[in-house]
Amino acid sequence: MLAIERKNEILALLQQEKSVIVAELRERYGVTEETIRRDLDKLEKEGLARKTYGGAVLNESLNTDLPFKIRKRANVESKQYIAEIINELVEDGDNLMLDASSTAVYAAKSLKHKKNLTIITNSVEILLDAADVAGWRILSTGGSLKEGSLALVGYQAVNMIQSYHVDKAIISCKGIDKHAGITDSSELDMQIKKAMLEAANQSIIMADRSKWGKVAFTKICDLNHIDYLVTESEPDAQWLQACEDAGVTLRYSQTSMEDK
Amino acid sequence: MLAIERKNEILALLQQEKSVIVAELRERYGVTEETIRRDLDKLEKEGLARKTYGGAVLNESLNTDLPFKIRKRANVESKQYIAEIINELVEDGDNLMLDASSTAVYAAKSLKHKKNLTIITNSVEILLDAADVAGWRILSTGGSLKEGSLALVGYQAVNMIQSYHVDKAIISCKGIDKHAGITDSSELDMQIKKAMLEAANQSIIMADRSKWGKVAFTKICDLNHIDYLVTESEPDAQWLQACEDAGVTLRYSQTSMEDK
């Protein structure tokens, strides 16, 4: 049995039973408790479980049924790889802006053990998720709830963003292209992301492989405005070159499988 | 059974029964009384219970907010009665402000079949809940996420509220008293509620029976600033009189006998 299979089974069990016990899992899988504990460590880091003496309980904070489960399921693995890199780029005490993308939600989850973060976001989901982290300052941009999403948009949100300045903006996009730069499909989202990038010292763009070479409807900014570009695996040589030309630091997971 | 599970169950029991007895819990869980007491110690440290001789009672102190996950479960029936009345007071096409109380969440749920509402709220939960209703305009106040709750507070939220004007403000409170007026336990919440009331043509206060005659820390407004007072059952004669004196229209569930 693969380690990842076991981990997923434990998660399924956890969701079903609401809690698991280390000793029982050791029996069930015939491995040592240390191994089980390491699985639980990972689940905890992903924000899915909360370890406790003797076992772990389901993290109920994100168990609230969200109306929009659609995009969240897609490409989960890529998003988690990306979230791990984000975790390396963020330090305790940082002031951050996070957009309302599903990748940003994973990023926020992975940041939960950082201390004293200040997060400004237009994502209702991130608000909900970060609400129970002690010691964080969480600011909502306000604004209009965009139809069919959990993103706050509009001029109130943009205004609010413009009245702050942060260390790092962490946002995602729909397309990334050498010539067209960073693009998005929705003007409302674009305004938010643009404002966030302009309000931050460092610009960090998250883009999984499917975004590379794509051009979407509206432009957020040029490639050379970006400081970090985070993706889940090593891009082609042409992209490495393009990023170097544009002065963009490329970060990707060293551990992810190349394809399939 | 994990220790944390037992502790959570005791808390749930406490919520439900309002009090627990050490000896009964010892029976129920098959542990010694010392263990139960230690659980109760922890609950007391968290501000959720108050130990007494032989057991513990639920801490319903007026000036402390329970964690939102707990509070949500309390008094569900009253809140639903109140939500029904709210439903009668709101018309299709209304512009509303809703605060971040759990009663307001129920009110929002009961409004789901109304058409073309515009809702301004500082509640993350209402945002989440209303997101999937087609045809509504939903605006978030933005602001800081208040520790231990899903309420957005602070001057950004207040500013945002002040830049709008709506038909009806629907808010709840911690205390309502003839002389002290409408009061709340938290200044941050009070600022929001006050601003909402001032930005609305009609003021609707929701207050279940437990709030009547209570006085909490900060004042939101006087009784005579209120247009409608909604509660779950008929109050005492003295309250009927007090509302009439203050020019407040009292609305309650018609399950009791009274000429209307």
Added chain:
DNA sequence: AATTAATGCTGGCTATTGAACGGAAAAATG
């Protein structure tokens, strides 16, 4: 062969629980 991830093992450390006991609070008794 070298690297890396996964797992197991060891030993020191911590958390949880139960038992014991003196003292405090409530209840019973006169």
Added chain:
DNA sequence: CATTTTTCCGTTCAATAGCCAGCATTAATT
């Protein structure tokens, strides 16, 4: 109302179970 009895509480101590960190081993990959 004072005294006795009972019940309950808090503290301490010990035992056990579980935890963590580091290192060794194995298996898979390059």
